[in-house]
Amino acid sequence: MYGKSRGLDPRIGMILIILSVVIVFSHTKLYIEWIFMSSILFLMYCFGVRKTMFQILAGYLVLCVIQVLVIPNVNVTLASMISVAVYFKMIFPCGAAVALFCATTPVRVLLEAFRRMHIPLSVSVAVAVSARYFPTLKDELTAIWNAMRLRNIKGMEQKIESMYVPLLMSAVKTGEELAQSAIVRGIENPAPKTSIVEIRIRLLDVLVLVYFLLLAGAAIWLG
Numbered sequence: 001m002y003g004k005s006r007g008l009d010p011r012i013g014m015i016l017i018i019l020s021v022v023i024v025f026s027h028t029k030l031y032i033e034w035i036f037m038s039s040i041l042f043l044m045y046c047f048g049v050r051k052t053m054f055q056i057l058a059g060y061l062v063l064c065v066i067q068v069l070v071i072p073n074v075n076v077t078l079a080s081m082i083s084v085a086v087y088f089k090m091i092f093p094c095g096a097a098v099a100l101f102c103a104t105t106p107v108r109v110l111l112e113a114f115r116r117m118h119i120p121l122s123v124s125v126a127v128a129v130s131a132r133y134f135p136t137l138k139d140e141l142t143a144i145w146n147a148m149r150l151r152n153i154k155g156m157e158q159k160i161e162s163m164y165v166p167l168l169m170s171a172v173k174t175g176e177e178l179a180q181s182a183i184v185r186g187i188e189n190p191a192p193k194t195s196i197v198e199i200r201i202r203l204l205d206v207l208v209l210v211y212f213l214l215l216a217g218a219a220i221w222l223g
Contacts, residue, residue, distance in 0.1 A: 007104025
């Protein structure tokens with residue numbers, strides 16, 4: 001079906017992000033975090049988000065080595081300084097869950113999920129515009145940075161001016177284009193909205209949800 005998510009149902013994906021926060025911040029056992037992280041990375045591999053998976057895995061392994069092998073074998077002063085890496089490591093599972101959700105959920109599918117969840121239209125529109133704008137912002141930043149390098153612009157003041165002035169102008173133009181696009185698509189029409197996007201909770205979604213609910217329960221119980 002057109003617009004169908006290539007991952008989990010968006011509603012299950014949002015619940016998974018919430019559960020990731022619960023699991024990460026409610027346990028004291030390191031192996032619970034490892035089990036959860038391995039599960040998220042396995043889902044990313046199965047759904048084809050492999051490049052991001054390997055990037056997250058590499059960063060997470062480095063921080064695990066610091067926590068397990070480095071911190072216990074250095075003096076107290078140095079250990080307290082590098083222990084910040086341990087707290088930074090805690091957000092990796094949440095970041096992996098968000099990355100999985102963003103990579104496998106198109107905006108149109110997310111909007112249909114919001115409609116079925118009876119999320120207010122103002123929230124849905126804000127999320128849709130943000131999701132459409134940030135990739136454009138990244139492309140604009142890359143183009144501006146390449147142009148600055150080509151012109152050999154030096155000096156902090158000139159770099160800031162050369163970066164933010166075109167970026168602000170581009171933001172205004174992009175915002176107007178997105179607003180016009182929303183109006184053309186009938187965003188102001190009070191009639192009930194329809195969609196050709198089909199989303200439904202499958203057996204896989206149920207199994208994943210039950211698994212992570214059990215994992216969250218174990219994290220709270222053992223924490």
